[in-house]
Amino acid sequence: MPIDLLPSYGTPPNTSDPDNFDARADAKVAADVVFVEQMNADTIPGINAAVVAVNAAMDAGLANAATNAATAATKAGEASTSAADALAYRNAAQGFRNEAEYWAGVAEEASGIPNPTDPGKFLAVNATGDGWELKAAGLRMVTEYLTSGTTWTAPANLVGGRVKYRMVGGGAGGGIGATTSLGNIGGPGGYCEGVASVTPGSPYTYAIGAGGASVPSGAAAAGTAGGNTTMFGATAGGAPAPASGAQATGTSGVAGGAATGGGINVGDAFRLNTSAAQGFIVGNTPFGINGVNAQSVGAAASGYGVGGTGGTAAAVASGAGMPGLIVLDYLVSI
Numbered sequence: 001m002p003i004d005l006l007p008s009y010g011t012p013p014n015t016s017d018p019d020n021f022d023a024r025a026d027a028k029v030a031a032d033v034v035f036v037e038q039m040n041a042d043t044i045p046g047i048n049a050a051v052v053a054v055n056a057a058m059d060a061g062l063a064n065a066a067t068n069a070a071t072a073a074t075k076a077g078e079a080s081t082s083a084a085d086a087l088a089y090r091n092a093a094q095g096f097r098n099e100a101e102y103w104a105g106v107a108e109e110a111s112g113i114p115n116p117t118d119p120g121k122f123l124a125v126n127a128t129g130d131g132w133e134l135k136a137a138g139l140r141m142v143t144e145y146l147t148s149g150t151t152w153t154a155p156a157n158l159v160g161g162r163v164k165y166r167m168v169g170g171g172a173g174g175g176i177g178a179t180t181s182l183g184n185i186g187g188p189g190g191y192c193e194g195v196a197s198v199t200p201g202s203p204y205t206y207a208i209g210a211g212g213a214s215v216p217s218g219a220a221a222a223g224t225a226g227g228n229t230t231m232f233g234a235t236a237g238g239a240p241a242p243a244s245g246a247q248a249t250g251t252s253g254v255a256g257g258a259a260t261g262g263g264i265n266v267g268d269a270f271r272l273n274t275s276a277a278q279g280f281i282v283g284n285t286p287f288g289i290n291g292v293n294a295q296s297v298g299a300a301a302s303g304y305g306v307g308g309t310g311g312t313a314a315a316v317a318s319g320a321g322m323p324g325l326i327v328l329d330y331l332v333s334i
Contacts, residue, residue, distance in 0.1 A: 127160055127197075138334045146326040147304075151205055152231075154198040159331040161200070165234070166193040166329075168286065168305030169257040170226025171321030172239035173212030176311045178220045184242035186212055186223050186307025186321045187254045191286060192262030196232035206231035209238045209257075209324035214308060216317045220244045223308070226257060229324035234261035236324060239307055254307070 011017075013024035126133040139159055146152060154163070169189025177183035189209055198204065209227030226238030237257035258267035301308050301322050308319025 124160075127162060139331050140334050142328075142330055142332055144328040146206060146208065146231075146328065147323065148208060150207065151203050152328070153203045154200050155330075155332055156201045157332045157334075158198065158200045159333050161197055162195055162330070163198050163232075164193070164195050164329040165232055165262075166286070166327040167191070167229045167231060167234065167236040167262075168209075168324050169229045169236040169259075170209030170211045170238040170324045171301060171305050171307040172226045172241055172254075173214050173224040173321045174308040174310040174318030175223035175242040175244055176215050176217060176219065176221040176313055176318055177245060178313050180312050180314045181245075182312055182316070183215075183220065183245065183310035183318055184223060184254050185310050186226070186242055186301075186319070187239035187256040187268070188307055189226050189229065189239050189305035189321075189324055190235075190237040190257035190259030190265070190267040191305070192234050192236050192259040192265045194232070194234060194261075194263030204231065206326060208326065209236070209305075211321035211323045212239070212241065212308065214317050214320040215311060217311055217313055217315055219313050221313075223310075223318055224321070226305075226307075226321045227324065228257075229305075229326060231326055232261075234265075235259065236262075236305075237267065238324070239321065242307075242310070257305075 011020075011024065013021045013028065015021060124133060125131075142155075144152075168191045171188050172186030174186045175183035207228065207230045209229040212224035212226045215221050215223055222244040223242040225241040228238050229236040236259050239257040240255050242254045256268040259265035260267075301319055304322050304325035306322045308321045311318035
């Protein structure tokens with residue numbers, strides 16, 4: 001309840017004004033009595049209640065703060081324990097790894113084989129072929145077939161600086177036999193293979209041996225020779241021209257091309273002669289099937305480096321030899 005305003009009594013009582021002193025003093029005392037009664041009845045109890053409420057709120061807040069502090073301390077203790085456990089596990093794992101690396105080093109030293117601890121590498125034969133080395137992962141085998149052109153450039157991402165090559169020379173064109181007799185089949189080109197050291201980004205020259213040309217009918221004639229296939233200092237020779245006249249029989253037969261300079265060289269070794277009654281066959285190369293004379297019917301050559309069939313002077317032109325080929329295999333990084 002609001003406290004009433006004290007009544008205004010004008011001039012306060014004063015002994016210098018004895019005529020008005022009593023009346024003014026009575027008015028002031030009466031107003032003071034009302035003020036005190038109102039203070040005691042409402043205001044002071046309200047203030048006391050507010051103080052009690054504030055004190056209770058403060059006590060409750062302090063109690064909650066203490067509880068929260070205790071909870072936080074408990075969680076901090078748990079976190080500290082977990083961190084200590086994690087550190088212990090980490091140290092144990094590092095110890096196991098150190099021990100594994102130690103024994104891997106012992107094994108590497110004893111065997112001479114590098115330990116591929118780097119997940120981005122793998123174990124491979126070294127460039128000289130006499131040991132082991134770690135190579136970067138992400139490799140792809142590439143195979144190229146060279147059938148024309150004269151220059152090959154080693155890829156910039158070639159790995160190991162080595163290229164495996166396989167090559168065959170050009171097959172010979174068949175010869176012409178007299179009248180209706182089939183002429184000699186053309187022989188196959190020589191074959192060689194090996195491994196060459198190359199520098200990534202550098203050019204290397206090569207030649208593809210041409211196949212011997214077909215010979216027209218009309219008169220007995222020799223066939224045409226195949227050309228040489230060359231690269232990396234190796235030569236797969238073209239087959240020489242087969243002789244004029246009827247096809248050879250027995251073991252004399254038709255010569256194949258020579259082969260030099262490769263790690264493996266196979267020259268004049270693909271032919272196979274049979275009797276005239278069965279026909280005459282010159283053996284195949286790794287890249288093609290040779291032409292075949294069978295009585296008076298020829299089967300054309302197919303592929304690379306093989307010889308053509310024989311022809312007749314009366315009516316049948318000889319078959320052309322097939323051109324040479326170079327096959328390159330190497331690794332590149334990807």
